[in-house]
Amino acid sequence: MDSFVIGVDIGGTGTKFGIVDNVGNVLFASEISTKKHEQVHTFIDELHQELSILIEKVGGVGRIKGIGVGAPNGNVYTGNIEYAPNLPWKGIIPLARMIQDKFKIPVRLTNDANAAAVGEMMYGAAQGMKDFIMITLGTGVGSGIVANGQLIYGHDGFAGELGHTTIIPNGRLHAGTGKRGSLESYASATGVAESAIEILEKTDRPSILRDVPKAQLNSKAVFEAATKGDEVAKEVFDFTGKILGMALANFVMFSSPEAIILFGGLTKAGDLILKPTREHLEANVIEIFQNKVKILISHLKESDAAILGASALMWEL
Amino acid sequence: MDSFVIGVDIGGTGTKFGIVDNVGNVLFASEISTKKHEQVHTFIDELHQELSILIEKVGGVGRIKGIGVGAPNGNVYTGNIEYAPNLPWKGIIPLARMIQDKFKIPVRLTNDANAAAVGEMMYGAAQGMKDFIMITLGTGVGSGIVANGQLIYGHDGFAGELGHTTIIPNGRLHAGTGKRGSLESYASATGVAESAIEILEKTDRPSILRDVPKAQLNSKAVFEAATKGDEVAKEVFDFTGKILGMALANFVMFSSPEAIILFGGLTKAGDLILKPTREHLEANVIEIFQNKVKILISHLKESDAAILGASALMWEL
Numbered sequence: 001m002d003s004f005v006i007g008v009d010i011g012g013t014g015t016k017f018g019i020v021d022n023v024g025n026v027l028f029a030s031e032i033s034t035k036k037h038e039q040v041h042t043f044i045d046e047l048h049q050e051l052s053i054l055i056e057k058v059g060g061v062g063r064i065k066g067i068g069v070g071a072p073n074g075n076v077y078t079g080n081i082e083y084a085p086n087l088p089w090k091g092i093i094p095l096a097r098m099i100q101d102k103f104k105i106p107v108r109l110t111n112d113a114n115a116a117a118v119g120e121m122m123y124g125a126a127q128g129m130k131d132f133i134m135i136t137l138g139t140g141v142g143s144g145i146v147a148n149g150q151l152i153y154g155h156d157g158f159a160g161e162l163g164h165t166t167i168i169p170n171g172r173l174h175a176g177t178g179k180r181g182s183l184e185s186y187a188s189a190t191g192v193a194e195s196a197i198e199i200l201e202k203t204d205r206p207s208i209l210r211d212v213p214k215a216q217l218n219s220k221a222v223f224e225a226a227t228k229g230d231e232v233a234k235e236v237f238d239f240t241g242k243i244l245g246m247a248l249a250n251f252v253m254f255s256s257p258e259a260i261i262l263f264g265g266l267t268k269a270g271d272l273i274l275k276p277t278r279e280h281l282e283a284n285v286i287e288i289f290q291n292k293v294k295i296l297i298s299h300l301k302e303s304d305a306a307i308l309g310a311s312a313l314m315w316e317l
Numbered sequence: 318m319d320s321f322v323i324g325v326d327i328g329g330t331g332t333k334f335g336i337v338d339n340v341g342n343v344l345f346a347s348e349i350s351t352k353k354h355e356q357v358h359t360f361i362d363e364l365h366q367e368l369s370i371l372i373e374k375v376g377g378v379g380r381i382k383g384i385g386v387g388a389p390n391g392n393v394y395t396g397n398i399e400y401a402p403n404l405p406w407k408g409i410i411p412l413a414r415m416i417q418d419k420f421k422i423p424v425r426l427t428n429d430a431n432a433a434a435v436g437e438m439m440y441g442a443a444q445g446m447k448d449f450i451m452i453t454l455g456t457g458v459g460s461g462i463v464a465n466g467q468l469i470y471g472h473d474g475f476a477g478e479l480g481h482t483t484i485i486p487n488g489r490l491h492a493g494t495g496k497r498g499s500l501e502s503y504a505s506a507t508g509v510a511e512s513a514i515e516i517l518e519k520t521d522r523p524s525i526l527r528d529v530p531k532a533q534l535n536s537k538a539v540f541e542a543a544t545k546g547d548e549v550a551k552e553v554f555d556f557t558g559k560i561l562g563m564a565l566a567n568f569v570m571f572s573s574p575e576a577i578i579l580f581g582g583l584t585k586a587g588d589l590i591l592k593p594t595r596e597h598l599e600a601n602v603i604e605i606f607q608n609k610v611k612i613l614i615s616h617l618k619e620s621d622a623a624i625l626g627a628s629a630l631m632w633e634l
Contacts, residue, residue, distance in 0.1 A: 073605060083604045131472040145571070147471070152464045154573020155448040156609065159464070164603045165567040168486060177603050250482040254462070254571050256471020286481045286494050287400045288390060292473065 003065045004058055006051065006105075007311030009112060010034055010071040012086035012139040015047065018304070019054050019064075020311040024123045026304045028054040040089045040098070048102050066106035067099060068313030070115030070306060072140065077157035079109050085176030086140045108313045112136070112306070114151055114160060116263055116298075117144025119309025124300045125261050132257045135162065135248075137266035140176075141184040147255050163188070167247050186243040189265055192219040196236045207232035223269050237272040244273070245280025252281065252289050263298035263305065320382045321375055323368065323422075324628030326429055327351055327388040329403035329456040332364065335621070336371050336381075337628040341440045343621045345371040357406045357415065365419050383423035384416060385630030387432030387623060389457065394474035396426050402493030403457045425630045429453070429623070431468055431477060433580055433615075434461025436626025441617045442578050449574045451615075452479065452565075454583035457493075458501040464572050480505070484564050503560040506582055509536040513553045524549035540586050554589040561590070562597025569598065569606050576611035580622065584614045 004027070008017040011034060018029030030050050037043035055061055073084040079096025081087065096109040117134035120126040126134070130149040136142040141163030145152040152159045163184035164177060171181025172194065185191050196209055196217055208225050209217060209232055225233035248260055266273060274295065282290055298305060321344070325334040328351060335346030347367050354360035372378055390401035396413025398404065413426040434451035437443040443451070447466040453459040458480030462469040469476045480501035481494060488498025489511065502508050513526055513534055525542050526534060526549055542550035565577055583590060591612065599607055615622060 085603070129472075131476075147464060147469045147476070148467050150465050152469075152572055154464070155446075155575035156573055158605050159448075159571065159573035161570040161573075161603060161605075165570050166563060166601055169484070169563060179601070179603065246483060246486060250567065251571070253478040253482050254476065254568070255469055256473055256476035256478075258472035284483055284496070286402070286478060286496065288475050288478075 003063055005065050005311040005314040006055075006067040007115075007307035007309065008047070008067060008069045008099075009115065009306030009310050010069065010087070011112065011306075012072065015043075016306055017047065017051055017054075018307040018311075019058055020308060022315070024308055026307055028057050029304070029307060030054060035088060038088050040093055040095070043089075044098055044102055047099075051103075061103070061105060064105050066108065066314040067103060068115065068310040069096065069099065069107060069109040070112035070310040070313075071095060071109060072112055072142065073158070074109045074111045074114075075157040076108070076110040076114070076153055079107070081109075082158075085174075106314075110313060111142065111144065111158075111160060112310075113142030114144040114153075115309035115313055116142070116306060117146055117151060117309070118312040119300065119305055120261055120263075120298060121146060122312045122315070123308055124305065125296045125298055126259065129258050131255065132259045132261060133162075133251055133255065134261045134263065137187060137189075137262060137264040139189055141188050145255060147257075152255075162247070162251060165247065165250070167243055183243065183247045187240055187247070187266070189219040192222055192236060192240055192266065193217050195239055196222050196233070199232055199235055199239070205232055209233055219266060219269075223272070226269070226272050234272065237269055238276045240266070241273045241276025242280045245277040245282075246284050248277065248281045248295070249284030252285050252293050256289065257293060259294040259296050261296045261298055263300075267297045320380055322382050322628040322631040323372075323384040324432075324624035324626065325364070325384060325386045325416075326432065326623030326627050327386065327391075327404070328429065328623075329389065332360075333623055334364065334368055334371075335624040335628075336375055337625060339632065341625055343624055345374050346621070346624060347371060352405060355405050357410055357412070360406075361415055361419055364416075368420075378420070378422065381422050383425065383631040384420060385432065385627040386413065386416065386424060386426040387429035387627040387630075388412060388426060389429055389459065390475070391426045391428045391431075392474040393425070393427040393431070393470055396424070398426075399475075402491075423631075427630060428459065428461065428475075428477060429627075430459030431461040431470075432626035432630055433459070433623060434463055434468060434578075434626070435629040436617065436622055437578050437580075437615060438463060439629045439632070440625055441622065442613045442615055443576065446575050448572065449576045449578060450479075450568055450572065451578045451580065453581045454504060454506075454579060455581040456506055458505050462572060464574075469572075479564070479568060482564065482567070484560055500560065500564045504557055504564070504583070506536040509539055509553060509557055509583065510534050512556055513539050513550070516549055516552055516556070522549055526550055536583060536586075540589070543586070543589050551589065554586055555593045557583070558590045558593025559597045562594040562599075563601050565594065565598045565612075566601030569602050569610050573606065574610060576613050578613045578615055580615040580617075
């Protein structure tokens with residue numbers, strides 16, 4: 001009988017999960033809210049309830065080899081989520097153990113972006129690559145770094161927090177970390193919305209974004225305005241791409257990857273953000289790195305990619 | 318009969334070389350100028366002439382297993398030095414092949430800071446570590462990154478150019494690269510001298526550095542003034558440590574090393590630079606990295622360390 005693995009991708013807003021076969025098909029998938037669960041216990045209860053429905057569809061828990069979990073600040077060595085700024089649960093959460101206790105199945109947990117990197121290496125744009133960096137541009141900015149064909153975990157399991165690197169000293173405040181000028185404070189969905197508000201407030205230039213209520217001024221609204229030719233909206237993407245390109249240049253000079261793979265909501269803006277990103281990457285690397293590094297968009301179906309990545313952690317074993 | 322290896326460390330100013338036995342003793346060593354050789358051919362001629370004297374002392378070329386070379390922008394995959402901003406030879410220099418042709422001995426070449434990292438791992442402060450970053454603070458700022466117990470070379474052999482990462486966007490111009498605001502433009506010996514001149518010119522504050530002719534205002538002069546209690550000189554180190562600490566914070570969030578090992582002239586300033594460096598590292602990392610990373614000073618004898626590191630490349634084979 002075939003066995004399956006479960007992939008769970010925990011994001012700041014929602015948690016996606018699904019059952020995956022051994023060739024990377026997501027057979028059944030669903031989603032719950034992360035945000036509404038102030039307590040991790042009620043989150044695990046709802047996850048168990050919803051996942052059990054899917055597990056029954058493939059023949060029960062006996063068919064499941066294990067659960068791979070990708071989560072912000074997830075640590076592969078300890079199975080804990082530690083001090084994740086974008087999750088409702090503060091401090092150190094022994095999530096792998098808690099899920100294992102609830103489901104009675106082996107659980108492996110890592111950083112959500114590390115999971116995505118494994119997914120890209122097994123099924124996506126990084127197949128065959130030994131050196132690449134995965135950057136996820138969602139509510140936050142995550143990263144997974146592969147060098148010499150291996151994920152870089154660091155001495156404590158926390159390597160690859162590139163979203164929190166400082167790009168603009170004394171720059172924009174990040175509410176979750178209290179730090180200023182991090183990549184995430186600019187190049188996340190939240191950051192794009194904040195940039196739009198800043199540019200609108202700084203000038204009197206006309207923009208269709210002025211008709212959007214502030215609470216609805218998100219990265220999607222900015223994207224839609226930009227595709228209609230709105231100059232302010234285009235400037236928001238130029239600015240975001242500039243910061244992202246500067247950051248990627250630093251990352252390139254660190255590990256000299258063959259490619260940087262971008263994933264997540266912001267990549268839907270396509271050339272609006274890719275063009276300035278490429279331009280500022282090239283302008284900020286020294287000569288030996290110029291015109292060498294590919295910037296690729298993940299071509300995994302977005303709804304599947306995170307689940308595939310998390311599930312791939314279990315096949316890795 | 319015992320065999321030996323040769324270590325050659327090529328710096329922007331001088332080139333050190335020596336003969337090393339298999340337990341890490343530098344038996345004979347010497348040095349020539351790099352800077353005065355506008356042509357790489359005359360450099361290799363002088364290196365051959367001076368090294369031959371040492372080779373005779375250990376019983377001739379038959380006793381030499383090979384030559385390990387550390388050089389700025391040295392590439393382990395190709396044996397070339399490519400576009401090194403701090404060397405007199407521009408473009409792509411097939412240095413490993415040229416030295417091999419001259420000496421008729423196997424040659425292995427890499428980035429000088431990668432060589433230093435291998436030296437620290439074999440003989441120095443990083444013994445037993447699997448994840449650390451080596452930063453060399455000399456005429457320039459070099460780096461070697463070890464993760465999962467391996468040097469990170471990247472897809473093209475050029476990983477670890479951390480001195481060229483941007484720390485202050487639109488900051489100080491680096492004459493060699495044309496880039497602005499790189500770590501090297503502040504935290505090198507050259508950068509410290511430039512910071513001293515800037516601070517002296519910006520204010521009227523009294524300082525014994527005002528009596529030093531500009532051409533002699535180097536990092537050594539600033540260090541001596543600081544040890545005499547000169548406030549301006551101390552501010553120079555505070556400022557340098559601040560930039561260095563900010564940069565190290567970004568590197569920590571990349572590969573989460575157990576330790577950062579500092580090496581080179583600037584480390585002689587001890588706590589004058591270490592204290593602000595530690596402080597700004599801690600202030601710029603997110604919570605999960607705080608109070609975890611050791612900052613260590615290389616305890617290898619400076620005259621030996623670079624030679625040991627380069628020679629270790631040959632024992633590695």
